[in-house]
Amino acid sequence: MRRRTATYAWAAAAGAVSGGVFLAIAELVAVLVANDAGPVLAVGSFVIDIVPRPAKELAIQLFGSNDKLFLLASLGIAVLVGAIVAGILERLRRFAGAGLMLVAGVAAVAATVTRTGAATLAFLPSALGALAGAASLVLLVDRLRAWRPAAAAEARSPLGRRRFLVALAAAAVGAAVVGAGSLLGSAATSSIAAVRAALRLPAPRSRVRIPDGASLDVPGISPLFTANRDFYRVDTALTVPSVDPGTWRLAIGGLVAEPVRLSFDDLLRMGLHEYSITMTCVSNEVGGNLVGSARWLGVPVRDVLALARPRRGADMVLSRSVDGFTASTPLEALTDPGRDAILAVGMNGEPLPLEHGFPVRMVVPGLYGYVSATKWLTELKVTTFAADQAYWTPRGYSPKAPIKLSSRIDTPRIDRAVPAGPTTIAGVAWAQHTGVRSVEVRIDGGDWRPARLSTPVNADTWVQWSLPWEATSGTHTLSVRATDAAGRVQEEKRTPIAPDGSTGWQSTLVRVS
Structure with a gap:
């Protein structure tokens, strides 16, 4: 009994290491062919999309801005458990555990290629990672069998033991090195933080006037403007998208007289203004902290839409993020000259933080963020509420959502x-x-x-x-x-x-x- 328990413990270790090989190879290939096609990101994003609304609300209430960290940790535990199970299955029946790993690879491929904007080669990371993980598992468990055959204890081979342990250690070290290399490669190719740090936005043509008495001197009260580091973050992006302002483009189309594409420089040349706007998340409970106030630099959305000339009959703008998120905003709220709906590029005196939508996001006063505050903005589609639905509408939320007093x-x-x-x-x-x-x-x-x-x-x-x-x-x-x-x-x-x-x-x- 003790020998069998030890055998399965080593099989579990082989499964865990092979799972590491799967992820390491997949993430390395993702760096080379499609930086956002790694299996963890793809599956995590898929989970975010399919989780029922009550579960999403509960996660936000319990973990706030750390909800994605909780999801990643849960996925990590699930991957480890699944890999251990695969190792034990492989020891029980040859190719059973490898088959399970291949099935996981197929699921990851499906989650990857069905994402909005998936690259042509987005299937490769999960596919090659699954093949590498399955091959590693078969090799390791075969060597485990040679070390611990089903025969009597005296039949065990010291040479088999060394071969298994050496193979296990080599696979573990290899997975760690490749995984670390993929992280370094990803960091090397994702220098958007440095780009943001070097960016100098032009001075605004107008600034917010702060009247005397706008702030009360009371210890413990929320400041008039929320620091960027303290500003709430609720979105569907499992990892923060990396968008280079040099290659960023905003497409304006749909029910318009003339489709328009703007670069970041085109937007800046339209002239920036400063705005003071408080934003609120629809997930904010009574007395909650998913609300914050900031000074924003941006361009009125109405000026941008005017370039494309929306057609009669349109009543909604479907804004799209680079991660596929969409929001449905009433057209009248974006074209109203009395409402400061903007495409924001700056927040509290600096370029937008990466996690708050760099380089461009929408900010619309008076509307909850899920119908207006699209981050990492890439498209404005002029349409109708009858023709299009945004991300949260089929998930049980209203397509129109004025902020409540x-x-x-x-x-x-x-x-x-x-x-x-x-x-x-x-x-x-x-x-x-x-x-x-x-x-x-x-x-x-x-x-x-x-x-x-x-x-x-x-x-x-x-x-x-x-x-x-x-x-x-x-x-x-x-x-x-x-x-x-x-x-x-x-x-x-x-x-x-x-x-x-x-x-x-x-x-x-x-x-x-």
């Missing part, structure tokens, strides 16, 4: 007790493209008390608010609600984020010592 308590926090005595309740409120008129706070179910508002930058940027409070010892419930500039009061009833954003007043418990 919301408010949030930043301080005091539920996880930190505050001392009894004078303190300040503070937070932010937003009603993009309408503006916030007032914010009210209720303590322990009492009367609503008006909070002090910061001076608004504009209707598209959140405001800060604060309320002095004489805190007494014990546990207290704080609630907040806002009223927008049109007189609409924030909806009290809690609703889920699907199909078009959550609603509800935030209430939080505070401990006072």
